[in-house]
Amino acid sequence: MDRGRRRTWILAVAALAPAAALGFLALGSVRSEENIRRAEADDQAREFLRVAAREIQADLDGRLPEVKARPAALSPSAPEPEEPPDLAESVRRERPDLISLLQRAHALEFSHGDSKGAAAIHAELANSIESTTTRGRLLASAARCARKAGADADAVKFYETLIAEHPDVRGESLLPLGAAARLQLISLGRDHGKLVRELLDLPLDPASEIVLLTRLEALAIPTGDRIERARVLRAAASLVLREGEVRWIRGTRGLWAVFLERGAIRVEPVEPVPSHLVARRLDELARVGGLTFVLNGPAPEGAVEADVAGGALRIAAGLADPAKLEALTSSRRAIFGGLVVLLFAAMVAGLVASLKAAQREMRLARLKSEFISGVSHELRTPLTSIRIFADLLSTPGPAEKREEHATLLKREAERLSGLVERVLDFARLEKGGATYRLEERDLASVVDEALRTFRAPKEGFTVKVTRAPEPLPARIDALGVEQIVHNLLDNAAKYATGDPEVVLRRDGAKAILEVKDRGQGIATADLPHVFETFYRGPSATPGTGLGLAIVRQIAEAHGGSVRVASAPAEGATFTVEIPLCRASSS
Numbered sequence: 001m002d003r004g005r006r007r008t009w010i011l012a013v014a015a016l017a018p019a020a021a022l023g024f025l026a027l028g029s030v031r032s033e034e035n036i037r038r039a040e041a042d043d044q045a046r047e048f049l050r051v052a053a054r055e056i057q058a059d060l061d062g063r064l065p066e067v068k069a070r071p072a073a074l075s076p077s078a079p080e081p082e083e084p085p086d087l088a089e090s091v092r093r094e095r096p097d098l099i100s101l102l103q104r105a106h107a108l109e110f111s112h113g114d115s116k117g118a119a120a121i122h123a124e125l126a127n128s129i130e131s132t133t134t135r136g137r138l139l140a141s142a143a144r145c146a147r148k149a150g151a152d153a154d155a156v157k158f159y160e161t162l163i164a165e166h167p168d169v170r171g172e173s174l175l176p177l178g179a180a181a182r183l184q185l186i187s188l189g190r191d192h193g194k195l196v197r198e199l200l201d202l203p204l205d206p207a208s209e210i211v212l213l214t215r216l217e218a219l220a221i222p223t224g225d226r227i228e229r230a231r232v233l234r235a236a237a238s239l240v241l242r243e244g245e246v247r248w249i250r251g252t253r254g255l256w257a258v259f260l261e262r263g264a265i266r267v268e269p270v271e272p273v274p275s276h277l278v279a280r281r282l283d284e285l286a287r288v289g290g291l292t293f294v295l296n297g298p299a300p301e302g303a304v305e306a307d308v309a310g311g312a313l314r315i316a317a318g319l320a321d322p323a324k325l326e327a328l329t330s331s332r333r334a335i336f337g338g339l340v341v342l343l344f345a346a347m348v349a350g351l352v353a354s355l356k357a358a359q360r361e362m363r364l365a366r367l368k369s370e371f372i373s374g375v376s377h378e379l380r381t382p383l384t385s386i387r388i389f390a391d392l393l394s395t396p397g398p399a400e401k402r403e404e405h406a407t408l409l410k411r412e413a414e415r416l417s418g419l420v421e422r423v424l425d426f427a428r429l430e431k432g433g434a435t436y437r438l439e440e441r442d443l444a445s446v447v448d449e450a451l452r453t454f455r456a457p458k459e460g461f462t463v464k465v466t467r468a469p470e471p472l473p474a475r476i477d478a479l480g481v482e483q484i485v486h487n488l489l490d491n492a493a494k495y496a497t498g499d500p501e502v503v504l505r506r507d508g509a510k511a512i513l514e515v516k517d518r519g520q521g522i523a524t525a526d527l528p529h530v531f532e533t534f535y536r537g538p539s540a541t542p543g544t545g546l547g548l549a550i551v552r553q554i555a556e557a558h559g560g561s562v563r564v565a566s567a568p569a570e571g572a573t574f575t576v577e578i579p580l581c582r583a584s585s586s
């Protein structure tokens with residue numbers, strides 16, 4: 001890589017690096033903006049939860065007096081029963097002589113499939129034993145065996161005796177036998193309504209109540225919130241409560257207030273939580289803040305959570321729509337990305353344009369310096385000739401020689417003045433363009449005049465003219481048009497061998513002036529440059545590189561244009577277009 005190219009690369013990288021850095025910064029800022037917004041949403045959610053917790057707690061506290069004023073629901077306070085001793089053990093202790101009978105009943109029931117026989121033995125044993133607990137349990141066994149044997153009537157009898165005589169004896173399922181017997185009677189289709197009422201009125205300890213209510217629900221008998229209450233009560237039994245203090249316990253269906261009342265634990269449901277009004281206010285608040293609010297439900301992803309009522313309630317809040325934020329971020333990123341690409345493209349375009357402009361400037365500077373040395377040489381040649389011919393004229397000699405010298409002197413002076421003209425034209429071009437006085441004239445006659453006044457730089461040079469017979473009125477500067485014709489013919493004379501041809505014709509609203517020659521032509525690589533100021537082709541023919549630049553300037557000043565078509569060794573055709581006056585263009 002040469003030094004110039006390396007410098008260009010360094011410059012390009014130096015110019016584009018800030019754009020790239022800017023791009024990365026912009027994209028990075030989108031990501032950090034998203035993080036900031038997330039953090040803001042978190043803070044907002046935390047603040048919201050503080051408010052929500054306060055509101056819900058105040059709501060709960062506000063409803064306590066009403067809850068406490070309710071008639072106290074039945075609160076079983078009996079201590080939980082102990083596991084009853086093994087039946088065989090009790091019989092052995094109370095009547096060791098009867099133990100073999102009990103064993104026989106077992107054998108009949110479990111080994112011989114004679115449940116009816118087993119029932120009879122159990123009933124007989126019950127009658128022979130004094131202790132009410134053991135008697136009750138023997139009766140329960142008799143009832144069980146009777147049911148197994150399909151003797152429902154006997155079973156009913158045993159159950160009714162149990163209810164009447166041994167209701168509080170504990171069976172194996174922890175339930176008092178009175179309750180267990182009623183459940184069996186219900187399943188045998190006995191007086192359903194009365195039995196259920198009796199069951200629900202039984203004062204039971206929480207554990208037994210839970211067993212009973214679960215059994216009732218299994219029989220599709222509704223028990224309201226009794227199970228929930230019993231469970232809450234059972235949970236509350238493990239709390240250390242002080243008088244006047246309220247604890248909250250969350251059941252499966254709602255929130256329960258737990259407090260002491262005259263030394264006994266009382267549990268009461270508080271529903272709904274929070275009240276309709278508070279819930280609405282909180283929802284509204286969350287919506288305005290762009291948050292989702294969840295009470296006792298699964299917390300949304302990334303949400304913050306808080307406890308209310310001593311942990312009995314859990315609330316959560318989070319960004320309402322994180323996907324929206326993400327979508328916003330990606331669309332922002334796309335916009336920033338697009339802008340960065342545009343910025344890049346603009347910078348690259350600017351860089352390319354300035355590099356091209358710099359190249360053009362450098363070429364112009366080189367052409368200018370070539371022009372100056374060329375012109376000084378060109379000026380020197382006719383001046384030397386003029387001085388020589390003037391000397392010759394001032395010395396006496398034959399008249400025809402003097403005449404010849406005078407003619408040559410005149411020709412050199414004309415050449416000199418031509419050159420001076422070009423330099424002046426150039427000066428005018430440099431100053432920002434010559435000014436032309438456009439007036440309506442017949443273009444054809446102006447071209448005729450130009451052809452008439454054209455002085456060919458060489459002998460035996462004739463121009464073939466083909467032109468439309470009708471006048472071609474156009475707004476033109478006659479001297480400018482003449483200069484176009486002269487410059488193009490000058491070149492034809494300089495660069496072509498044969499005679500050139502001038503064609504002037506109308507083409508719609510334009511006049512077309514063509515100057516064709518059959519000379520050396522112009523190389524394809526030179527074609528785009530021939531109209532540039534100071535541009536000179538490779539030929540050794542003297543020149544300034546201004547002729548065609550002036551032609552183009554004049555054509556454009558007339559609202560027209562000039563172009564060239566040429567191929568090496570096939571001559572060149574210069575085509576000038578000048579707009580015609582509107583009236584004549586039809």
Ligand code: ADP
Pocket residue numbers: 491492495496517519520521522530535536537538539542543544545546547548549571572
């Ligand atoms: P100059 O003739 O003084 O060099 P011009 O601006 O008139 O400057 O022409 C620029 C270049 O275009 C010439 O140097 C020459 O190479 C090329 N050129 C112009 N006219 C012709 C032509 N008729 N045939 C071949 N080359 C031409």
